Amino acid sequence: MSTFDQTLDVKGAKCPMPLVKSRKALTELTVGQTLKVIATDKGSVADFQGWAKTAKNVELVAQETVSEGSQALYVHYLKRTA
Amino acid sequence: MTTAESQISVTSFTPTELYARILRDEPTFILDVRNEDEAKRSPIEGRKNLTSLNIPYFAFLEDEDGSTARTPQDRAIFVVCAKEGSSQYVADVLAERGYQARYLEGGYMNWGNFYDIRDVVSAPWGRIVQVARPARGDLSFAVISDGQAALIDPMRHTAVYTDLVAAAGAQLTHVFDTHVHADHISGGPALANETGATYYIHAYDAIHPIDMLPAVIAYTHTQEGDRFQVGAVTITTRWFPGHTLGQVNYRLDAPDGKSALFTGDGIFLRSFGRPDLGGKSEAWTPMLYRSLTERLPAMADEDTLILPAHFSTLDEGTSEGIFAAPYAEVKATNEALRPRDEAEFTSYVLSHLPVFPPEYVEIKRVNIGLVVPCEGKAAELELGKNICALAGA
Numbered sequence: 001m002s003t004f005d006q007t008l009d010v011k012g013a014k015c016p017m018p019l020v021k022s023r024k025a026l027t028e029l030t031v032g033q034t035l036k037v038i039a040t041d042k043g044s045v046a047d048f049q050g051w052a053k054t055a056k057n058v059e060l061v062a063q064e065t066v067s068e069g070s071q072a073l074y075v076h077y078l079k080r081t082a
Numbered sequence: 083m084t085t086a087e088s089q090i091s092v093t094s095f096t097p098t099e100l101y102a103r104i105l106r107d108e109p110t111f112i113l114d115v116r117n118e119d120e121a122k123r124s125p126i127e128g129r130k131n132l133t134s135l136n137i138p139y140f141a142f143l144e145d146e147d148g149s150t151a152r153t154p155q156d157r158a159i160f161v162v163c164a165k166e167g168s169s170q171y172v173a174d175v176l177a178e179r180g181y182q183a184r185y186l187e188g189g190y191m192n193w194g195n196f197y198d199i200r201d202v203v204s205a206p207w208g209r210i211v212q213v214a215r216p217a218r219g220d221l222s223f224a225v226i227s228d229g230q231a232a233l234i235d236p237m238r239h240t241a242v243y244t245d246l247v248a249a250a251g252a253q254l255t256h257v258f259d260t261h262v263h264a265d266h267i268s269g270g271p272a273l274a275n276e277t278g279a280t281y282y283i284h285a286y287d288a289i290h291p292i293d294m295l296p297a298v299i300a301y302t303h304t305q306e307g308d309r310f311q312v313g314a315v316t317i318t319t320r321w322f323p324g325h326t327l328g329q330v331n332y333r334l335d336a337p338d339g340k341s342a343l344f345t346g347d348g349i350f351l352r353s354f355g356r357p358d359l360g361g362k363s364e365a366w367t368p369m370l371y372r373s374l375t376e377r378l379p380a381m382a383d384e385d386t387l388i389l390p391a392h393f394s395t396l397d398e399g400t401s402e403g404i405f406a407a408p409y410a411e412v413k414a415t416n417e418a419l420r421p422r423d424e425a426e427f428t429s430y431v432l433s434h435l436p437v438f439p440p441e442y443v444e445i446k447r448v449n450i451g452l453v454v455p456c457e458g459k460a461a462e463l464e465l466g467k468n469i470c471a472l473a474g475a
Contacts, residue, residue: 014165016140016143016167016168016171019143023143043165046117046119046120047138047140050117050118054144
């Protein structure tokens with residue numbers, strides 16, 4: 001597991017909200033800090049990858065899938081780079 | 083959300099409307115806001131006048147001005163995403179800037195699960211109804227005659243078929259699969275369970291060709307020469323091995339002398355079923371050759387209507403979206419039936435095999451009951467278009 005500075009819970013949120021909220025939460029971090037995002041939307045895995053390539057101030061440090069009961073959680077670690 | 087945004091009520095469009103536009107070949111501009119991989123893997127396809135552009139929704143989030151500037155202003159914009167939410171967001175952004183933008187209800191998922199139903203034959207003895215899933219290029223059929231109904235290759239959304247049969251005031255008696263499908267999940271076993279109809283496949287297909295494990299679903303074996311009465315029509319099983327060992331065609335004979343052949347993944351209108359999905363292409367290709375050159379001519383008359391389980395492109399069908407042609411026409415236009423010897427055919431086939439989608443092995447497991455997926459997994463397995471035909475064939 002990667003280290004992080006803040007956690008954002010977007011469980012149950014549907015596209016585009018996981019990304020919209022993560023984007024906003026990142027602006028509240030200082031440059032160099034990492035945000036851990038916990039989502040239930042499977043589509044977020046590919047979308048966060050695409051977003052990190054598009055955005056100028058985001059680095060996708062790691063992604064993992066963990067299970068919580070019967071549901072899968074998609075966890076993203078995002079670093080603010082600028 | 084700003085006041086300006088909340089005042090704009092962006093409207094949606096349905097898969098039904100989209101398909102009607104595609105069939106009429108009306109100019110339609112699709113703005114696909116899914117990520118690049120998904121947009122590439124399962125594009126919305128039309129005829130000549132459908133164009134599409136992929137700008138992911140997160141590009142709009144990052145750079146609204148730049149992304150909007152890449153979107154043409156002189157036409158209606160049909161925004162599409164995976165499940166709806168993001169396309170609604172992008173359509174909102176565009177509408178706020180004066181664009182005429184709408185979003186697809188339910189997203190690509192809904193388009194993939196959209197069924198189009200229309201009559202292929204309507205006669206005094208009854209009807210042959212085509213039930214298509216345009217996004218997947220999948221075709222299935224209902225035969226309705228004298229209060230009885232049979233289905234050929236029904237797909238996963240069983241209510242589509244039970245509603246159709248009920249609306250016709252008929253009772254479902256026979257459910258036929260031409261083979262155990264690899265590209266989509268069959269509705270056959272579930273329909274038989276729900277209605278009490280009998281589910282037929284050839285027993286050779288009840289063994290998973292890669293796993294070598296037998297089916298755990300209930301099915302009734304049907305083989306060459308079996309005859310079934312559905313109302314006033316007779317349906318005869320004709321073995322057509324090649325795409326699978328147990329691929330069969332079902333020939334329909336109507337009281338007016340007309341006939342039809344439900345060919346599954348045997349012969350398509352412009353191609354034929356690939357012989358490699360069982361992992362035995364070198365052994366199965368010569369069998370396919372004999373099916374195409376010897377068995378097919380013996381089971382189809384010149385005017386027998388060929389009704390396959392797939393199309394590759396929409397231009398295989400009529401402008402009304404009917405994918406059927408008399409055997410004489412298929413013979414004349416299908417490159418697969420061009421006379422050639424077995425060696426030439428085999429080397430052609432083996433050098434034109436398209437990519438083998440890994441999920442096809444799993445879908446076959448599902449279709450004989452070895453794996454039971456949840457709805458989400460089932461939908462994911464079926465995403466995108468079938469790749470059952472030979473490439474460039």
